[in-house]
Amino acid sequence: MKILVAVKRVIDYNVQIRVKEDNSGVVTDNVKMSTNPPDDNAIEEAVKIKETGKAKEIVAVSVGEEKAQETVRKALAVGADRGILVKVDGIVEPLAVSKILQKIVEKEKPDLVFMGKQAIDDDCNQTGQMLAALLNWPQATFASKILVKEKSLEVTREIDEGLETIEVNMPAIVTCDLRLNEPRYASLPNIMKAKKKPIEQFNASDLGVDTKSRIEQIKVEEPPKRKAGIKVASVEELVQKLKNEAKVI
Amino acid sequence: MSVLLIAEHNNKEVKPFTLNAISAASQINEDVNVLVIGSNSDEVAKSIAQVPNVKKVIHVNNSIYENYLAENYTSVITKLSENYSHIVCSANTFGKNLMPRVAALLDVSQVSDITKVISTDTFQRPIYAGNAFATVKSNDKIKCVTIRPTSFDPAPTSGGSAEIQNSDAGEATEIAKFIKKEEIKSDRPELGTARVVVSGGRGMQSGENFKLISAVADKLNAAIGASRAAVDAGYITNDHQVGQTGKVVVPDLYIAVGISGAIQHLAGMKESKVIVAINKDGEAPIFSVADYGLEADLFDALPKFLEELNKLNTIQK
Numbered sequence: 001m002k003i004l005v006a007v008k009r010v011i012d013y014n015v016q017i018r019v020k021e022d023n024s025g026v027v028t029d030n031v032k033m034s035t036n037p038p039d040d041n042a043i044e045e046a047v048k049i050k051e052t053g054k055a056k057e058i059v060a061v062s063v064g065e066e067k068a069q070e071t072v073r074k075a076l077a078v079g080a081d082r083g084i085l086v087k088v089d090g091i092v093e094p095l096a097v098s099k100i101l102q103k104i105v106e107k108e109k110p111d112l113v114f115m116g117k118q119a120i121d122d123d124c125n126q127t128g129q130m131l132a133a134l135l136n137w138p139q140a141t142f143a144s145k146i147l148v149k150e151k152s153l154e155v156t157r158e159i160d161e162g163l164e165t166i167e168v169n170m171p172a173i174v175t176c177d178l179r180l181n182e183p184r185y186a187s188l189p190n191i192m193k194a195k196k197k198p199i200e201q202f203n204a205s206d207l208g209v210d211t212k213s214r215i216e217q218i219k220v221e222e223p224p225k226r227k228a229g230i231k232v233a234s235v236e237e238l239v240q241k242l243k244n245e246a247k248v249i
Numbered sequence: 250m251s252v253l254l255i256a257e258h259n260n261k262e263v264k265p266f267t268l269n270a271i272s273a274a275s276q277i278n279e280d281v282n283v284l285v286i287g288s289n290s291d292e293v294a295k296s297i298a299q300v301p302n303v304k305k306v307i308h309v310n311n312s313i314y315e316n317y318l319a320e321n322y323t324s325v326i327t328k329l330s331e332n333y334s335h336i337v338c339s340a341n342t343f344g345k346n347l348m349p350r351v352a353a354l355l356d357v358s359q360v361s362d363i364t365k366v367i368s369t370d371t372f373q374r375p376i377y378a379g380n381a382f383a384t385v386k387s388n389d390k391i392k393c394v395t396i397r398p399t400s401f402d403p404a405p406t407s408g409g410s411a412e413i414q415n416s417d418a419g420e421a422t423e424i425a426k427f428i429k430k431e432e433i434k435s436d437r438p439e440l441g442t443a444r445v446v447v448s449g450g451r452g453m454q455s456g457e458n459f460k461l462i463s464a465v466a467d468k469l470n471a472a473i474g475a476s477r478a479a480v481d482a483g484y485i486t487n488d489h490q491v492g493q494t495g496k497v498v499v500p501d502l503y504i505a506v507g508i509s510g511a512i513q514h515l516a517g518m519k520e521s522k523v524i525v526a527i528n529k530d531g532e533a534p535i536f537s538v539a540d541y542g543l544e545a546d547l548f549d550a551l552p553k554f555l556e557e558l559n560k561l562n563t564i565q566k
Contacts, residue, residue, distance in 0.1 A: 179480070239554065
């Protein structure tokens, strides 16, 4: 079995982002970048499945600028066998990313595609479902538990009401929730080894995918600031304020 | 120009967030049609027909739709799509799962999780966990849009009498199968729509200690929320998680107890009307969004808080 894992390079989750003064976007220059957190869970799950002997090869793929190579390299250090980088400059919408991934899937013919359920930059939550639609594969989104069976997966999904379990035939797309597993850290020897693993590079245009934006970003603004509140000295004061000032209890 | 809204329901009742999505849909265009895909779901179709904002209900009733699978819903929606300028649904786990599958098949770039309708093609949506808002214009012929339910008031549920039109089912999918749903039943108000939410974080130290939260929540008729840290630690189940990848809540009163206030948690609650933070770390970021901050050990403060609430003659429900 072969697993393709898609990873995205995003602003690190601990960074407090800043909006550009001309409202054209957010500042990304000299800002710490990392792998999109649930994509780390996707890699981890693929590596765990390989460790049970059920998967033979893991291919990590990223779509983005040249520097996204670092994100692929990190996946290689954690246990992916080889990497693919599809280079695109600027904003690429999930629809274009899923079309690029479709081309990669057609080339690589994996049995499973894993990725994070959502990227923490644009918060779109679309790519996995779109790829599943384009391939006419089943989708198991927001996965918090995966059981690999002979020709299918049993996946527990986190939904608003609680948990749902579905069975999807392979080949399938799984989008991973943060609670799926605990991503490991790459060891130094593995980081060194990853430097020797191959990363194949393409341009999106080589694959025949049009990445032109369909959505115009008109402006990006800071959210309205909350007025600074006060500290209360005691529980009694808190209850009095809530009752008589805020009038919410 | 008409809007096709996909209803979320359990074959008996329509889910509340569908009503918020209907409000948003009618801001896009007054001609709102609601698609109910279900099994023995007549009651759902009838109740939606009574929503005054709804002009027509399209009902697809077939046993293959007993359980919701995106793979099953998609073909019904894409077949109807040519009559519509917009396809919309709520941006909760239902709509997030469904809409991109529809959009990709229609070759549409979806606009996710909108918080404001600016015009028929222009919307506002949060990015970076709500630390920025983007105004975006969709240039696709059909627009696929998901709606952040808490940003729109629910539509009224009576007074309307829309026509109900039956429509054909699609083919049943063979690639995905529903197995089971573990719904957590509770007598409390739903987290997404509750007037008051009391949330606990890692500071609670154990699942057992959440009974301190429950006691206060009982008194205030509140829903119980949690930070991701508390859910990850196993103190409480995932359906309580508030934040960027959990639920977004906008209650009148949000009480954060033992929650430090990571960006990802603030994303889910900072639009609340009044925020209270109880934390023993006076430097915790949660205090920067709190209207009332109490720097105290929660194990002293929560029992005392309950005691003070008990002294009040009346409490709003």
